Amino acid sequence: MKKKMALIQMDVTYGDPKVNFARVSKWVMDAASTGADIIVLPELWDTGYDLERLDVLADKDAKATTEFLSDLAKQLNVVIIGGSVAEESKDGMKNTMLVIDRNGELIQTYSKLHLFQLMDEHLHLVEGHDAADFELEGVPSAGFICYDIRFPEWLRKSAVNGAKVMYVVAEWPKPRIDHWRVLLQARAIENQCYVVACNRVGADPKNEFGGMSLVVDPWGEIVAEGGSEEKMVLAEIDLNKVDDVRQQIPIFRDRREERY
Numbered sequence: 001m002k003k004k005m006a007l008i009q010m011d012v013t014y015g016d017p018k019v020n021f022a023r024v025s026k027w028v029m030d031a032a033s034t035g036a037d038i039i040v041l042p043e044l045w046d047t048g049y050d051l052e053r054l055d056v057l058a059d060k061d062a063k064a065t066t067e068f069l070s071d072l073a074k075q076l077n078v079v080i081i082g083g084s085v086a087e088e089s090k091d092g093m094k095n096t097m098l099v100i101d102r103n104g105e106l107i108q109t110y111s112k113l114h115l116f117q118l119m120d121e122h123l124h125l126v127e128g129h130d131a132a133d134f135e136l137e138g139v140p141s142a143g144f145i146c147y148d149i150r151f152p153e154w155l156r157k158s159a160v161n162g163a164k165v166m167y168v169v170a171e172w173p174k175p176r177i178d179h180w181r182v183l184l185q186a187r188a189i190e191n192q193c194y195v196v197a198c199n200r201v202g203a204d205p206k207n208e209f210g211g212m213s214l215v216v217d218p219w220g221e222i223v224a225e226g227g228s229e230e231k232m233v234l235a236e237i238d239l240n241k242v243d244d245v246r247q248q249i250p251i252f253r254d255r256r257e258e259r260y
């Protein structure tokens, strides 16, 4: 089974959801016109890292953002891995990924588990308690947000549960973009799965973001790469490759779980 991916490596306007909604709408329409099956947006595409103003900016229960993405998905007959949005939940503010299927149904929400102190997330957000795993058109998949990729045991859990594609959405800063690239390749190799990772470009008052969105195959080879400019990254993934690699080097059979 093959799937066409479009990763929206966009700039995000700081603290201005209205502008960002218009941008995303245009990007998603452009991506759909390429014949993409699955469109991936970056982290916090609605507000950026304007965490101090979340009380006025965050989307209550992610309702408006879900409706917006859902309408686009249904109208264009595409799946949207809706990056993440700033959600005002009953437990506090969350950084929440939304996954919408072609019928416009919300099939997964995942709020970021590992909060990144270097960007003050722990001061403004609460961590999520969701599972990362979901099934997308028959494909076991999982979703992660930015700093999560530094915790291999968290992604491993999804691989052990059967994930064949791992989506990563990010606002990863430029000074550590080499870590981003190496970590994503490592997560793909060790879990023998596709890693489809979308990072934003541009800057906010505190950080410059590095782009370099990547699609990495289960052998660790880079299928597509975004560079550092605003652009759409297109790639086709072949799910049979996951089974081939897992047969060739059967790490899930050879694990010695009882020892670690």
Ligand SMILES: O=C(O)CCC(=O)C(=O)O
Residues within 6 Å of the ligand: 116, 119, 145, 146, 147, 148, 150, 171, 172, 173, 176, 179
């Ligand atoms: O781990 C890093 O270096 C970047 C993480 C990050 O920017 C985030 O989680 O928002």
